[in-house]
Amino acid sequence: MIFENNRFFIVFTCKNVLVDLKPKTGESIGIDLGLKDAMNLSNGFKSGKIKSSKLDNRVKRLNKKLSHQIQGSNKWLRTKTKLNNVYYHKKEMIKDFIHKTTTYIVKNFDLIVVSNVNSKLGLGNHKLARTTADQHWFELKRQLEYKSDWYAKEFKLVNESYTSQVCNVCGFRNEDLELEDMSWICPNCGIVHDRDVNAAKNILTVGRTGVKNILYVFSNAHSKTNI
Numbered sequence: 001m002i003f004e005n006n007r008f009f010i011v012f013t014c015k016n017v018l019v020d021l022k023p024k025t026g027e028s029i030g031i032d033l034g035l036k037d038a039m040n041l042s043n044g045f046k047s048g049k050i051k052s053s054k055l056d057n058r059v060k061r062l063n064k065k066l067s068h069q070i071q072g073s074n075k076w077l078r079t080k081t082k083l084n085n086v087y088y089h090k091k092e093m094i095k096d097f098i099h100k101t102t103t104y105i106v107k108n109f110d111l112i113v114v115s116n117v118n119s120k121l122g123l124g125n126h127k128l129a130r131t132t133a134d135q136h137w138f139e140l141k142r143q144l145e146y147k148s149d150w151y152a153k154e155f156k157l158v159n160e161s162y163t164s165q166v167c168n169v170c171g172f173r174n175e176d177l178e179l180e181d182m183s184w185i186c187p188n189c190g191i192v193h194d195r196d197v198n199a200a201k202n203i204l205t206v207g208r209t210g211v212k213n214i215l216y217v218f219s220n221a222h223s224k225t226n227i
């Protein structure tokens, strides 16, 4: 039994547990992990942001209150307990969001391809956002991996280099794409791209073909793409 944050937890260790396999769907999905939406899927679905702003505001208020109280006093201890509860609530809320989305994905797709965000470039000065996103991305990948293993689905981590820049239809590489460009029109084939969904489609292609990165898929098909 574990006691944490005024809560008791009972932990069971189980061996040889039989898991009911999820039925095969024959469907594959590419996933781009992001800041605006935690997950962008190659079928166009966007998971939305993991919302915690209300709780973040409460944390700010309680921290301010705490700073005006005498450390170790009864009032300080009461505020500290409240603050710990808010942190705990936030952690559980994020975990719940991630559990629901990863279960949905593993249930509905047989091949799950995720960008390896260790190579994510261009997040620049969003250091705080990056730190938070890193934690979410790590947990999303972790859950997708072990749930895929449980339900005999295939999970792949791939190199996401150039996946935002390359048109998933014709392979044109848009080197002028800026970080703030959330949509763009391919100058070669004219298709309108949602930046992150295009990236997710390329991630799926990299996973399916097993190439080093998306440029290799189109290297023979388009002269403007240089490896």
Ligand SMILES: [Zn+2]
Pocket (backbone or CB within 6 Å): 167, 168, 169, 170, 171, 172, 186, 187, 188, 189, 190, 191
């Ligand atoms: Zn194109």
